[in-house]
Amino acid sequence: MKAPRFGRRERPVVDPIGRPLNDPARELRDAEARGDASAVDVIADPEPTELERITGWLDERTGLAGLVRTTLRKVFPDHWSFLLGEIALFCFIILVATGTFLTFFFVPSASQTTYAGPYPPLQGATVSEAYNSVLRLSFDVKAGLLMRQVHHWTAVVFVAVIVAHLSRVFFTGAFRRPREINWLIGFGLLTFALAEGFTGYSLPDDLLSGTGARIAYSAAISIPLIGPYVASLLFGGEFPTAAFLPRFFVLHVMLLPALFAGAIVAHVGLVFLQKHTQFRVGRAREDNVVGRHFWPGQAFVSGGLFFLTAAVVALLGGLVQINPIWAYGPFDAPIVSSPAQPDWYVGWLDGSLRIFPPFEPVILGITIPSAFVPGVVIPGILFTIVGIWPFIERRVTGDRAPHNLLDWPWESPFRAATGAAILGLFAILTLAGGNDVLSAFLDLPIESLTWLFRFLVLAFPIAVWLVVYALCRSRQRYPAPDERPKGGIRLVRNATGGWEEAE
Numbered sequence: 001m002k003a004p005r006f007g008r009r010e011r012p013v014v015d016p017i018g019r020p021l022n023d024p025a026r027e028l029r030d031a032e033a034r035g036d037a038s039a040v041d042v043i044a045d046p047e048p049t050e051l052e053r054i055t056g057w058l059d060e061r062t063g064l065a066g067l068v069r070t071t072l073r074k075v076f077p078d079h080w081s082f083l084l085g086e087i088a089l090f091c092f093i094i095l096v097a098t099g100t101f102l103t104f105f106f107v108p109s110a111s112q113t114t115y116a117g118p119y120p121p122l123q124g125a126t127v128s129e130a131y132n133s134v135l136r137l138s139f140d141v142k143a144g145l146l147m148r149q150v151h152h153w154t155a156v157v158f159v160a161v162i163v164a165h166l167s168r169v170f171f172t173g174a175f176r177r178p179r180e181i182n183w184l185i186g187f188g189l190l191t192f193a194l195a196e197g198f199t200g201y202s203l204p205d206d207l208l209s210g211t212g213a214r215i216a217y218s219a220a221i222s223i224p225l226i227g228p229y230v231a232s233l234l235f236g237g238e239f240p241t242a243a244f245l246p247r248f249f250v251l252h253v254m255l256l257p258a259l260f261a262g263a264i265v266a267h268v269g270l271v272f273l274q275k276h277t278q279f280r281v282g283r284a285r286e287d288n289v290v291g292r293h294f295w296p297g298q299a300f301v302s303g304g305l306f307f308l309t310a311a312v313v314a315l316l317g318g319l320v321q322i323n324p325i326w327a328y329g330p331f332d333a334p335i336v337s338s339p340a341q342p343d344w345y346v347g348w349l350d351g352s353l354r355i356f357p358p359f360e361p362v363i364l365g366i367t368i369p370s371a372f373v374p375g376v377v378i379p380g381i382l383f384t385i386v387g388i389w390p391f392i393e394r395r396v397t398g399d400r401a402p403h404n405l406l407d408w409p410w411e412s413p414f415r416a417a418t419g420a421a422i423l424g425l426f427a428i429l430t431l432a433g434g435n436d437v438l439s440a441f442l443d444l445p446i447e448s449l450t451w452l453f454r455f456l457v458l459a460f461p462i463a464v465w466l467v468v469y470a471l472c473r474s475r476q477r478y479p480a481p482d483e484r485p486k487g488g489i490r491l492v493r494n495a496t497g498g499w500e501e502a503e
Contacts, residue, residue, distance in 0.1 A: 102137065106133050114127075148323075171416055207328040342433070357370075
């Protein structure tokens with residue numbers, strides 16, 4: 001008897017112990033029981049579909065089938081905080097897409113031209129080609145202003161999400177062995193993001209961005225001995241120069257994105273190899289990963305999150321104005337507008353420069369410029385502490401064991417207090433970067449605010465450290481979520497008519 005042929009796409013399916021789950025599997029079992037070899041061959045090896053032929057052809061030439069199968073079965077922890085890294089990745093994709101559109105119209109040149117566009121207040125003004133091209137993008141190119149604002153808002157959100165992601169990793173101890181290298185890569189991504197944001201912010205050559213570039217030049221040239229060489233390499237001579245726009249453009253659209261892409265691949269690759277960390281809840285152990293598979297669960301979650309991220313930044317770009325360079329005017333070296341604040345992610349550096357005393361010591365006959373300590377030394381110390389924190393903590397605690405389970409933040413009071421103090425310090429410096437705005441808003445002398453911020457930059461991190469440390473030690477008296485008793489309690493009525501907890 002000839003065995004029946006099944007649909008080209010229907011294959012026998014069995015459970016992990018071999019029990020049939022569909023009709024082809026049941027008929028295959030029956031054919032094997034009858035000893036009908038021809039039926040077994042027909043049932044077990046149906047004619048391949050066109051998609052299967054193409055997949056087989058590609059696998060024979062690339063050997064990717066195993067990797068794809070492993071990727072699709074990869075398990076992702078089911079906790080919202082792990083999506084922060086994905087949001088950062090999606091922001092990077094949006095930045096590349098919108099940035100590519102902008103490069104079609106932007107002219108990275110400081111050559112002078114006369115503005116003759118549709119914005120009346122600037123008609124007839126002498127501006128740079130870069131500034132003129134951004135005005136043309138904003139007023140003449142269809143969807144140009146939307147793309148500009150989406151690009152700018154995405155950059156602002158991008159850095160914020162990276163900071164939030166690194167904070168989650170820091171406060172939960174996800175940087176511990178064997179993930180120290182991935183922490184360094186993630187910290188490098190934050191540094192690249194800051195540099196990428198600053199170079200892009202400087203390209204329009206308006207008065208606000210030019211003031212920011214002048215501050216960066218002053219910080220670079222203040223470095224003893226090598227400062228003039230570093231500043232000349234970045235800016236092409238003594239600021240203002242015609243060379244810094246093309247150089248910043250190359251950094252912004254070529255070098256930094258390439259470094260970013262490579263670091264992202266390395267970061268994701270290490271996560272793939274080392275597996276995710278996870279919170280100590282449910283069935284999570286040091287030797288497993290509990291959650292949803294990439295396909296189909298995580299893939300649909302990530303896809304929806306991508307479109308949600310794109311929708312949010314599109315709404316911001318379309319409804320909330322950012323960086324109206326026509327209101328600032330073209331860059332003019334002798335003029336500095338007030339108020340003048342950069343994007344939030346470099347506002348802390350501006351604040352550090354604003355409140356640091358004008359102190360210029362002479363060491364070995366070399367005068368140290370006043371911008372060196374607040375503009376180079378303080379950021380260098382803070383970033384170094386954060387960057388090498390896994391090794392600092394390992395030295396302090398002596399903990400060299402591998403960790404795949406995360407700490408709750410209060411379980412390491414010293415780490416939590418130190419991280420909160422560093423965030424508090426950056427918050428005070430960021431507020432100090434807007435001391436002129438706060439002065440006008442609060443109707444207070446700017447000198448008084450400067451002295452207040454000088455006091456707070458020292459006292460506030462200490463106060464935050466002490467408060468957070470005390471709160472964590474207090475919280476340790478309560479059981480962690482994974483140690484809380486499950487279910488309720490059993491009550492019995494006693495002889496007096498009251499209730500007692502049963503054993």
